[in-house]
């Protein structure tokens with residue numbers, strides 16, 4: 001199943017991001033989501049999509065999802081498209097989704113944005129207008145019950161995730177890796193990006209104050225949520241497998257959260 005095509009970086013399929021972004025926006029609109037253009041990245045609109053809870057009686061669980069911050073990771077926006085089209089959300093959840101934060105990078109299979117800066121290292125003191133706009137938007141939101149960030153790793157031999165769980169919440173990591181294991185291999189390696197991995201789960205021991213270059217996850221974990229997951233699909237596998245892995249991971253995490261509240 002592994003293609004061994006990725007040498008020194010992602011060498012797989014590229015995404016027609018303009019069409020994909022429009023399809024996500026249109027599918028969301030048809031299903032009653034609110035749509036807003038947060039900002040623009042060159043010619044590309046950066047969409048922010050919100051699904052209100054369909055059950056207004058219960059206290060909604062607030063879920064944040066983002067994808068496509070790295071332009072060489074096409075499975076994230078495609079997973080966002082599938083999630084919006086399938087529309088299988090529990091009734092009492094409110095979703096805030098950024099389906100693609102770096103469309104210009106997607107055009108060129110480039111990790112960084114137009115400025116040559118990795119947006120996912122720019123969340124502490126943002127240098128880029130895009131991350132400033134994104135942080136400004138986040139700062140105006142109430143806290144989230146969980147944040148789910150969709151990524152890919154070109155070197156990985158399987159799916160894995162990072163968990164930032166700052167107040168001892170019940171972990172959904174085992175549900176996620178069990179579910180994903182049905183559709184995609186889970187990482188066998190015991191190290192990822194320098195962190196120890198156990199059964200596809202990384203719990204990084206980070207001290208945010210000592211890090212000058214916060215990724216989106218660290219900012220969210222410090223400011224907006226006590227439970228943040230970064231899902232990493234293995235981009236040396238076929239694209240449908242990776243998309244399925246991310247969709248399965250999101251659905252498993254949301255089901256777990258919804259059951260926790262009922």
Ligand SMILES: [Zn+2]
Pocket residue numbers: 070073151152
């Ligand atoms: Zn990434």
